[in-house]
Amino acid sequence: MTQQPTSHAPGSRRPGGRTARTRTAVLEATLAELVENGYADTRVDRIATRANIAATTIYRRWGSLENIVVDLADELAVTIGLGESASLEDDLRTVARAVVTLNEDPAHRAWLQAMVSAATRSPSARTALSSVLAHRRDICSVAVRDAIARGEVPAGTDPHEVIRATVAPLYLRMYINGEPVGPADADRAATAATLAARAGLYVLPPGSATGPATPEAPTPEA
Amino acid sequence: MTQQPTSHAPGSRRPGGRTARTRTAVLEATLAELVENGYADTRVDRIATRANIAATTIYRRWGSLENIVVDLADELAVTIGLGESASLEDDLRTVARAVVTLNEDPAHRAWLQAMVSAATRSPSARTALSSVLAHRRDICSVAVRDAIARGEVPAGTDPHEVIRATVAPLYLRMYINGEPVGPADADRAATAATLAARAGLYVLPPGSATGPATPEAPTPEA
């Protein structure tokens, strides 16, 4: 997990000192408030006070707290060390443990909890969260591609589906049920996903692919 | 899935006609508003108008919209037909398909989405949701117990863990990512959980049991 502070607003027509300073201050203040009070008790005016700017500025640039949280995604981008392993199970264990480890980082946990909460209310936040998660699955997909190359799992196995199966029980406990999750849970999830992938369960028929971040053809209903 | 309308407020000291009428009207109005507008756009005063009562009454009896949503749980209790099957996979398929089917019911979907959203913000709502889900897992646990009796999965297999593994990917897609979920996804989830259970993955060491609705000993951390 690597923090990469963005120094200026990308789309801004005037990305100079003050604008960038404001953005950084607001994002930092928001993250601090999220850690201290949680998403439900985070107030925009307190963020403004903390960042030493006017609340109006926040509403003008972000529109709402939700959009600040979404904007924070770039600051909390993650990386994961995969590739030199000899088995899918090892790689998935790494993935699952990384999810648990990220959850132990107060800043990351507070932010992702906020993202999940926002996603349950606003379609745009939901899209943003889906995009973040899809990007993470993309990063981890190499584990499945290697496993296919090794002949460990059948060709045509959908990497996203495998990663999803790995992290789903963890996410559910961490962000919905609010239950503690440890390495043992991570390992169990990784093993379960490996078994399913080896059994060819995630070889999806063409047209029902859970592609990278762009759901074109939805799974056939009913 | 069976709807069982409660006719009066259980803890009320005056469960007579008007009180019960008010409660029913509010719950029905809330459900209707949830279906029409979603949790984020559901306003308490509109519920009051729809139920032909004063908003003050709602705030006095429930305190907030969140508590009405929690209160709706009793009205939306579910049942599931399990028991005569010959294999764990069949039973888990039934469970997974029931989850998908429930999600296709507008009222149930709107309510559960609201519950999830509320759970991400309020500890009490989170507890209520956990309790609802734990109760559902309890109902489904018979499938695992039968499988143990048949010798299909090892003794000591934790039923809740098996059910959780079955429904986790479905819940995640339905209520967090907002992606469509069909019977194929349900069957895949059921098969994956069956494989893992047969492999003895959910035989938990004593002390780390994910018991029925009462998490006494949390999974060891770090």
Place this chain on the structure above:
DNA sequence: GCCTTAACGCAAGAGGACTGGCATTTGGAC
């Protein structure tokens, strides 16, 4: 260094959640 204007600060206000006071209705005991 000057000028344009994007970005910001301040103040006023709308809308929704929630509370408390007080009058009114009504269930249920007698």
Place this chain on the structure above:
DNA sequence: GTCCAAATGCCAGTCCTCTTGCGTTAAGGC
């Protein structure tokens, strides 16, 4: 039928989110 109190209705008010108008500051081209 009478009566008490719980439940409800109405109203005024607070708090927070978010918007809008207008004056001020400062970034970046010249």
